[in-house]
Amino acid sequence: MKKNLVTWMAxxxxxxxxxxxxxxxxxxxxxxxxxxYYLFTEGKAEQAKLKKVKNHFGKKIIEIPIKINDPTxxxxxxxxxxxxLEPHLPExxxxxxxxxxxxxxxxxxxxxxxxxxxxxxxxxxxxxxxxKPSLQEPCIPKEEQDIRKVDFEAPSFLKxxxxxxxxxxxxxxxxxxxxxxxxxxxxxxxxxxxxxxxSPSVPLFLRGxxxxxxxxxxxxxLATQKNIKPNKVISLVCSVxxxxxxxxxxxxxxxxxxxxxxxxxxKKGLIEEADGGILFLDEIQDMxxxxxxxxxxxxxxxxxxxxxxxxxEQKHAGNVLLVFASNLPDxxxxxxxxxxxxxxxxxxxxxxxxxxxxxxxxxxDWAKQxxxxxxxxxxxxxxxxxxxxxxxxxxxxxxxxxxxxxxxLALYWNAWYEKKDFEEIKHEIEFADYKPSKALTLDNVxxxxxxxxxxxxxxxxxxxxxxxxxxxxxxxxEAVKKFKKSFTGWAxxxxxxxxxxARELGCNAKTLRNQHH
Numbered sequence: 125m126k127k128n129l130v131t132w133m134a135x136x137x138x139x140x141x142x143x144x145x146x147x148x149x150x151x152x153x154x155x156x157x158x159x160x161y162y163l164f165t166e167g168k169a170e171q172a173k174l175k176k177v178k179n180h181f182g183k184k185i186i187e188i189p190i191k192i193n194d195p196t197x198x199x200x201x202x203x204x205x206x207x208x209l210e211p212h213l214p215e216x217x218x219x220x221x222x223x224x225x226x227x228x229x230x231x232x233x234x235x236x237x238x239x240x241x242x243x244x245x246x247x248x249x250x251x252x253x254x255x256k257p258s259l260q261e262p263c264i265p266k267e268e269q270d271i272r273k274v275d276f277e278a279p280s281f282l283k284x285x286x287x288x289x290x291x292x293x294x295x296x297x298x299x300x301x302x303x304x305x306x307x308x309x310x311x312x313x314x315x316x317x318x319x320x321x322x323s324p325s326v327p328l329f330l331r332g333x334x335x336x337x338x339x340x341x342x343x344x345x346l347a348t349q350k351n352i353k354p355n356k357v358i359s360l361v362c363s364v365x366x367x368x369x370x371x372x373x374x375x376x377x378x379x380x381x382x383x384x385x386x387x388x389x390x391k392k393g394l395i396e397e398a399d400g401g402i403l404f405l406d407e408i409q410d411m412x413x414x415x416x417x418x419x420x421x422x423x424x425x426x427x428x429x430x431x432x433x434x435x436x437e438q439k440h441a442g443n444v445l446l447v448f449a450s451n452l453p454d455x456x457x458x459x460x461x462x463x464x465x466x467x468x469x470x471x472x473x474x475x476x477x478x479x480x481x482x483x484x485x486x487x488x489d490w491a492k493q494x495x496x497x498x499x500x501x502x503x504x505x506x507x508x509x510x511x512x513x514x515x516x517x518x519x520x521x522x523x524x525x526x527x528x529x530x531x532x533l534a535l536y537w538n539a540w541y542e543k544k545d546f547e548e549i550k551h552e553i554e555f556a557d558y559k560p561s562k563a564l565t566l567d568n569v570x571x572x573x574x575x576x577x578x579x580x581x582x583x584x585x586x587x588x589x590x591x592x593x594x595x596x597x598x599x600x601x602e603a604v605k606k607f608k609k610s611f612t613g614w615a616x617x618x619x620x621x622x623x624x625x626a627r628e629l630g631c632n633a634k635t636l637r638n639q640h641h
Contacts, residue, residue, distance in 0.1 A: 126158040126375075127218045130209070130247070132226035133164035138173055139180040145222055145252045148271035153250070154389050155220050161212060163188045163205065163226075165195065188212070201233045206242065214339070214361060219247040223274060238274065244343075245355025249274035305482035307630040314474050315341065319349040325426040327446035327469050331454075332476035335526035338449045341476065342404045350445065356401025358394050362410040369412035374433055376419065383434025395422065395430055399441040408448045408469070409460045416465040423468050479523045479530070481630050486518050489530055497534035504541045508534075517550050519632075529555050608639040 129149070134141045142160070149155040160181060164170045166189050178185050190204050209216075221243070223234035238249050253270040303309045318328060328346070330338045343357050365372035378393030394403055405411065411419070422430045427442040448469045450457055458466060479489060487510055494508030523529040537549055544552075615625040616636065626633040 126156040127220050127248075128159045128161060128216050129157050129220045129222065130161045130216065131163070131222040132230050133162065133170060133173060133177075134225040138225075139177040141225070141252075142177065143180065145224075145250075145271065148252065149220055149250065152271055153220075153273070155248075156391070157220065158184075159186055160184050161186045161188055161209075161216060163190055163208065165190055165192050186212070195227050196229050198229055198232060201229055202236060205230075205233055205237070209242075213243070214359075215364065216243075217246060217360070219243055221247050221249045222252055223249055224252040235274075241354070245353070302485075302488065303482075304484035304488070305477075305630045306628060307477040307481045308485055311474065311476055315345060316349070318472050318474060319346055322346075322350070322445060322472070324428065324442060324444055324446070326471050327423060327448055329470045329473045330447065330449040330476060331473055332449075332451065333478045333524075333526060334451045335528035336476040336478055337527060338451075338476060339404070339406065341474075342402060342447050342449075346445075346447070347402060350402070352401050352445075356398065357404065358398040358401065359404040359406065360394055362405055362407045365412065365415075366410040369414045370433075372412050372415045373418065376415065377430050377432050379433035380435045383432070387434065390432075393430070393432065395428065395441045395444060396439065398444045400443050402445045402447060404447045404449070406449045407451070409450050409452050409457055413460075413462050416462040420462070420465050420468060423465075477630075479526045480519070483519055483630065483632060486515065489527070490514070490518065490534070493527065493530040493534040494538075497531060497538045499538075502538070504538050509537075509546070513546065517546075521553075521555055524555050612636050612639045 129146065131142065131145070146157050146160075149157060162174075162177065162185050164174060164187075174187065178187075188208050190208050192200060192204060194200055221234060221238075223231050234249065237243070238247070251272050251274050253272060303312050322328060330341060332338055339359065343354065343359065346352075347354065347357050360375065362372075365375060374391070374393070376393050376395055378391045378396060379387050381387055381390050422428050422441075423446060427440045428444055429438050429440050431438055446469075452460075479486065482489075490510065491508040495506075498504050498506065518530075521529070525532065532555075533549075533553055536553055537546075540549060612625075615629055616622055619625040619628050622633045622636045626636050629636075
């Protein structure tokens, strides 16, 4: 399996030293390097060095600039490196980390990140050793470059750091027992019920918009319920494979030595890597259709058979729990997925509702995102600010990125605390003028009803607009207004009052009053 390399700029010797490190990793450690996540401090000398490195490695280089006031400060380095790498973690995936470049302080920071498992069990750390002691010859011949694995168990007191981090993560809003809104309660009940009967023979299918917590649900909640260690939860965002079916097949199934030019060793695929754990394929709509068909055979049979590229012997990964996820509505998803593949992965669907459908949980969600954004030694108050103005803003903004939007607001407000008031902040934050999509389809209505525990059935025929003449020859806005009024009237009649209906539908009574008139 190809891995990505994370490294700091070797100021005096790159790109020659970096080339030698990659050569040593591939030749001596059998690591195939795909991309290079390249950290460097901002400065003229560094920019000149970066230009040489980019000329040498081209598109393989992912630039990660870091502004450091004191390169000898361990605390500043640790904070800045974590902040810089955190957004890249989902795409970095399986990683080789070179701890040799940069200052001695930076080498220490890599060790600390290893001890607290910052890369979630998906990184192997290496130390590149210079065989020639002479500083006169910074470019070491490739055959003389040595590289060694950094393997050791973290001291027990440092494991407490990781345990503390897990405790903080355990307070995330999707945790069982924390929900107040009907929509989120329904999701938690389904998640718990499916997890209990979940087996390798049937996959789970998570549905929901971006930022609702699908990855968290898999890597924390489901893994915990099935007693699976973090390093056995293998996640892949399928969008990275969208344009290359051969690469997608190679990532999933692996290959045998000699299968194609460049296949110098046998390679494990993600299915094999995940045996005994969970294989989570996110954004499944981006999986090439030809690979969907090949994956279908693996899903259909309980022992999960698969064939490596170039292989003749069928392999089996019978102890893999499969999870698929998508943020597309059902109508769009059916257009891009192979029909048999869609049917097979959607036996056990779990819908994770957007935050706008969970207004009763917003205060709690906001408080937790504020806690994550706030620094321990900050002058910003520990308790998240909350009032009617904040609540109205969060409800009306739509929070298009869901938890990501909340975290963005929390980080922005923390940065400007006591420098700008909330009135200024709410007009500057990008999602403040968000307007929901104008697409009104059968699937949207069905999903809206699935998000709320209402005992009502819709079929394609029943919702055919041809059967509703009152919706003919009127504008979209008029149609939506008419539908909302009709639906609200039905709900109030069913549940006896606006307050009861609001509680059951997961919205405010004020919203129902406005829509009913």
